[in-house]
Amino acid sequence: MTSTPPLALTQGDPAGIGPEITLRAWIDGRAGPPFFVLSDPALYEAAASRLGLDVPVRATSPEEAASVFPDALPVVPLGIPVSAAPGRPDPATAAATILSIDRAVALVREGRAAAIVTNPIAKHVLYEAGFAHPGHTEYLAALAAEPGEPAPMPVMMIWSEGLAVVPVTIHVALREVPALLTADLIVETARIVAHDLATRFGIAAPRLALAGLNPHAGEGGAMGTEDRDIVAPAIERLRAEGIAASGPHPADTLFHPRARERYDVALAMYHDQALIPIKTIAFDEGVNVTLGLPFIRTSPDHGTAFDIAGRGLARADSLGAAIGLAGRLAARAAAR
Numbered sequence: 001m002t003s004t005p006p007l008a009l010t011q012g013d014p015a016g017i018g019p020e021i022t023l024r025a026w027i028d029g030r031a032g033p034p035f036f037v038l039s040d041p042a043l044y045e046a047a048a049s050r051l052g053l054d055v056p057v058r059a060t061s062p063e064e065a066a067s068v069f070p071d072a073l074p075v076v077p078l079g080i081p082v083s084a085a086p087g088r089p090d091p092a093t094a095a096a097t098i099l100s101i102d103r104a105v106a107l108v109r110e111g112r113a114a115a116i117v118t119n120p121i122a123k124h125v126l127y128e129a130g131f132a133h134p135g136h137t138e139y140l141a142a143l144a145a146e147p148g149e150p151a152p153m154p155v156m157m158i159w160s161e162g163l164a165v166v167p168v169t170i171h172v173a174l175r176e177v178p179a180l181l182t183a184d185l186i187v188e189t190a191r192i193v194a195h196d197l198a199t200r201f202g203i204a205a206p207r208l209a210l211a212g213l214n215p216h217a218g219e220g221g222a223m224g225t226e227d228r229d230i231v232a233p234a235i236e237r238l239r240a241e242g243i244a245a246s247g248p249h250p251a252d253t254l255f256h257p258r259a260r261e262r263y264d265v266a267l268a269m270y271h272d273q274a275l276i277p278i279k280t281i282a283f284d285e286g287v288n289v290t291l292g293l294p295f296i297r298t299s300p301d302h303g304t305a306f307d308i309a310g311r312g313l314a315r316a317d318s319l320g321a322a323i324g325l326a327g328r329l330a331a332r333a334a335a336r
C-alpha cells in the first residue's frame with residue numbers, strides 16, 4: 001500500500017501574509033496532513049525571525065517532505081531568491097509567485113503531491129508583471145488543459161461547514177455580469193458543482209439553490225428579465241437531468257440560518273453575491289475550492305492582507321481549514 005504524498009503549498013505574494021500564515025499553519029498543523037511549500041527557504045527564515053516564531057525551516061524535496069515535516073517546515077526551493085518587505089508588494093517577485101503555482105501543478109499531476117493549497121496572490125501585482133489570467137481559478141484551469149485540448153471550465157466554490165457558495169460569474173466587472181449570464185453557463189456550472197460534490201465531497205444527491213440576479217428574483221420581470229428568461233429555464237434543464245436545483249430565489253433571503261438548512265450549496269450569479277454572505281458568516285473558516293479540475297486545489301478565502309502583513313496579526317485559521325480540507329479530499333480520492 002502506498003501512502004498519500006504531502007500537500008503542495010504555493011508561496012503566494014511574498015509581501016502579503018502568506019509566509020507568516022504558512023509558518024503558523026505548520027505550528028498548528030503538525031497533527032494534520034503533511035505539506036511542503038514551494039518557495040525560497042530564506043523567505044520563511046526571515047519571516048520566522050521577524051515574528052519571533054520558533055520554526056525550523058529545511059530545504060528538501062517533495063519525496064523527503066513528509067519525513068521532514070514533524071521537525072521543520074519543508075521548503076522545496078524554486079531556485080529563485082525571494083525576499084519581500086511585508087506590506088510592500090513588488091511586481092519583481094511575480095515570477096517566483098507564478099513559478100510556485102506552475103511547480104505545484106506539475107507535482108500534483110506527477111503524483112508527487114496529493115493536492116495544491118494556494119497562498120493568496122494580489123492580482124494587480126501579477127497583472128503589472130504581465131500575468132494574463134484573472135486569478136488562480138482561471139490560471140489553474142489553463143494549466144490543467146491537456147495538449148491540444150481546451151482548458152476545463154473551473155468553478156469557484158467557497159466552502160465552510162455551515163455554508164457553501166458558488167459564484168456563476170467570477171472575476172468580472174459587475175456591469176459585464178448580465179451579458180455573461182446565459183442558461184448554458186448556469187447549467188454547465190451547476191453540473192460541475194453537482195458532479196464534484198458527489199464525487200469529491202461524498203454528497204450523493206446535492207441540493208443546489210440558485211439565487212436570482214435581480215431584487216426579488218426579478219419580481220416576475222418587473223425588476224429585470226434575466227431571472228425569468230435565463231435562470232428559471234436553466235433550473236428547468238437541470239431538474240430534467242435529475243439535479244436537485246431550486247430557485248431562482250431572491251438572494252436577500254437565501255442565506256439566513258433556516259434558509260441554509262434547505263440546500264447544500266448556493267449558486268450566486270456574481271462574485272460578491274456569493275462571497276459577502278460566506279465571508280460574513282465564516283471568514284476564518286472559509287475555504288476556496290476550485291471544482292472542475294483534474295486535481296484538488298484549495299485556498300484560504302482571504303487575500304494578501306497587506307495592511308497587516310509582517311505584524312503578527314494574521315490568523316492562519318482559513319489556511320489551516322484549506323489544508324485540512326485538501327487532506328480530506330485527497331484521502332477520499334485515494335480511497336476511491
Ligand SMILES: NC(=O)C1=CN([C@@H]2O[C@H](COP(=O)(O)OP(=O)(O)OC[C@H]3O[C@@H](n4cnc5c(N)ncnc54)[C@H](O)[C@@H]3O)[C@@H](O)[C@H]2O)C=CC1
Nearest residue numbers: 119120121122123124299301302303304305307308314315
Ligand atoms: N485566493 C487569493 O489569492 C485571493 C487574493 N486576493 C487578493 O488580495 C488582495 C487584497 O484583497 P482585499 O480585498 O484587501 O482582501 P483581504 O482578504 O486581503 O483583506 C481584507 C481584510 O481582512 C483582513 N484579513 C485578511 N486575511 C486575514 C487573516 N488571515 N487574519 C486576519 N485578518 C485578515 C485584512 O487585514 C483586511 O483588513 C487583492 O489584491 C486580491 O486580489 C483576495 C482574495 C483571495
Ligand SMILES: NCC(=O)COP(=O)(O)O
Nearest residue numbers: 135136137138275288299
Ligand atoms: N475573492 C476570491 C478570489 O479572488 C480568489 O481568487 P483565486 O485567486 O482563487 O482565483
